[in-house]
Amino acid sequence: MGRDITLADICIVACADAFRGDGEIMASAMGTIPSIAARLALSCFEPDLLISDGEAYFIRNPGPVGVSQTDAIDFQPVVEGWIPYRKVFDMLWWGRRHVMMGASQIDKYGNQNISAIGPWEKPKAQLLGVRGAPGNTVNHKTSYWVPNHSTKSFVSRVDIVCGVGYDRASQAGPTAQKYHKLERVVSNKAVFDFQSPDRSMRLVSLHPGVTSDEVATLTGFEFICAEPLSYSRVPTEIELQAIDRYDPKGLRFTEVDDRQAIG
Amino acid sequence: MNKVIIEEEFISRLSDGMTIGIGGWGSRRKPMSLVRAICRSPVSNLTVVSYGGPDVGILCAMGKVARVIYGFVSLDSIALDPHFRFARQESTISATELDEGMLQWGLYAASLRLPFLPTRAGLGSDVMTINPWLRTIKSPYSDEEELVAMPAITLDMAIVHVNRADSSGNGQILGVDPYFDDLFLMAASQRYISCEELVDTEDFLKFGSHHTLAINRMMVDGVIVSKRGAHFTSCDSDYSRDEVFQAHYAQSAKTPESWQAFRDLFVLAESHQTYLEAVDSFGMASYGS
Known part of the structure; x- marks a missing residue:
């Protein structure tokens, strides 16, 4: 073993595994850990993914997170395509994309809120706005990364539905459901999918050291558990090297600050 | 001019x-x-x-x-x-x-002088409830899909x-x-x-393609x-x-x-x-x- 494994590493490979099997599509990641995860997936097991620099280029060999991909001095980016926002919208309505977004609130059926907390007319907290979440979720695969698992983030009902969950897609009808697919939800405690009879959140794996009781206490709704329930996997040696390569400054700890060694 | x-x-x-x-x-x-x-x-x-x-x-x-x-x-x-x-x-x-994307569609519809453009974006989300004036439209073709009619x-x-x-x-x-x-x-x-x-x-192309x-x-x-x-x-x-x-x-x-x-x-x-x-x-x- 080269170095200790931390919770952030577990979260990164759990996020990376969301992109497993995606093939030649655009992997869009919001946040630091998803950005490391998408790069890791590209370099370790999904070599056909397309990753943008967050400005307007597809980079074949994305470099470290948190630095401008085209201004970095210590690596040579290979620009393989042009992807300004207008083309991003085209790609996503075309369906060739898997986005991993954040969620200020998420509910049992995967409805997500990044717009505002409290009543719409006079919110207690205005957040980003719905951004692309409504369009993303009804057009292509979507996953979520929630770095602070608590009853404030995993709620019984979100205040503003931005990303569409399974119940709302079903109520909206076949056009909303046609390309709607929520892949997985990764938190700093566990991994969920929606492989349950009513497409509600199902606990798939616990991060090492976490119990299902703890997750239940931190979650504002009831969920079923996969059988058998497993622990989230640890990164391979090669994956650890990839994490260090893509995040040399340890920006992952700004999202998951637990630096204790695991296992 | x-x-x-x-x-x-x-x-x-x-x-x-x-x-x-x-x-x-x-x-x-x-x-x-x-x-x-x-x-x-x-x-x-x-x-x-x-x-x-x-x-x-x-x-x-x-x-x-x-x-x-x-x-x-x-x-x-x-x-x-x-x-x-x-x-x-x-x-x-x-x-x-x-x-x-709806915002883009609204500007695009206006620029093409169309009353609206259809899209899936918005369906099922609270964009439809916080903006209750938004309407959907049924495709006139055999697919009969129900889409958001994003106004110009x-x-x-x-x-x-x-x-x-x-x-x-x-x-x-x-x-x-x-x-x-x-x-x-x-x-x-x-x-x-x-x-x-x-x-x-005549100098434009000196700065970029x-x-x-x-x-x-x-x-x-x-x-x-x-x-x-x-x-x-x-x-x-x-x-x-x-x-x-x-x-x-x-x-x-x-x-x-x-x-x-x-x-x-x-x-x-x-x-x-x-x-x-x-x-x-x-x-x-x-x-x-």
Whole structure:
């Protein structure tokens, strides 16, 4: 073993595994850990993914997170395509994309809120706005990364539905459901999918050291558990090297600050 | 035709209650000198349409805005614009929040002179409930899909900042992303661009390839020369975002006094030149000389 494994590493490979099997599509990641995860997936097991620099280029060999991909001095980016926002919208309505977004609130059926907390007319907290979440979720695969698992983030009902969950897609009808697919939800405690009879959140794996009781206490709704329930996997040696390569400054700890060694 | 005008002339064309579309994206290539010109003008009660950044925050803080139509408001490196948040949380503005793609579709419909364009985006989300005037439409073909009919967002005025322009209104965007600036201009009845540099038409291709000629003169009524006109937002490839100044802008929302100081020194600077001088002295003080 080269170095200790931390919770952030577990979260990164759990996020990376969301992109497993995606093939030649655009992997869009919001946040630091998803950005490391998408790069890791590209370099370790999904070599056909397309990753943008967050400005307007597809980079074949994305470099470290948190630095401008085209201004970095210590690596040579290979620009393989042009992807300004207008083309991003085209790609996503075309369906060739898997986005991993954040969620200020998420509910049992995967409805997500990044717009505002409290009543719409006079919110207690205005957040980003719905951004692309409504369009993303009804057009292509979507996953979520929630770095602070608590009853404030995993709620019984979100205040503003931005990303569409399974119940709302079903109520909206076949056009909303046609390309709607929520892949997985990764938190700093566990991994969920929606492989349950009513497409509600199902606990798939616990991060090492976490119990299902703890997750239940931190979650504002009831969920079923996969059988058998497993622990989230640890990164391979090669994956650890990839994490260090893509995040040399340890920006992952700004999202998951637990630096204790695991296992 | 020579379309070059000065800011005062631009200001004279503003009127109360207008719907103004603002180009750029977040805190990137925003026509900030024109935004400040609006702030200096007596107009109020505006509807602002934007992929929002500090343009929206400043106009809200100056009390110029009745309604904002947006997909997000963000400063990029600082996730949320505190001035916009304040306006929302105090409910001083009416908010029309749309999916980013719906906003594009609304501008595109307006530019194509169509009443609406169909899309899946919005279905199932609260965009449909917080904007109850949005309608769906059933496909007339055998698929019978039920889609959102995103209505045209027609603009009274659009303002956009570009890297280079000529006096007849052709505009050149040298950054990697033209955003939706052409759609804003095509959706508007009055169209103004500010530019970093006014150049001779024959020199355009010295600065960039034909792909950078994103704005043609049919789309433009007036050109305002405004070097560093996007400050403090980015304007690649001429300059990047002034992060120190942007942080100062965000900080100014802390107290009424800090906002007043920021407003008087920067937002209400009597001209773009005065603004740049104030910015430069601020920069000297922050970075050391």
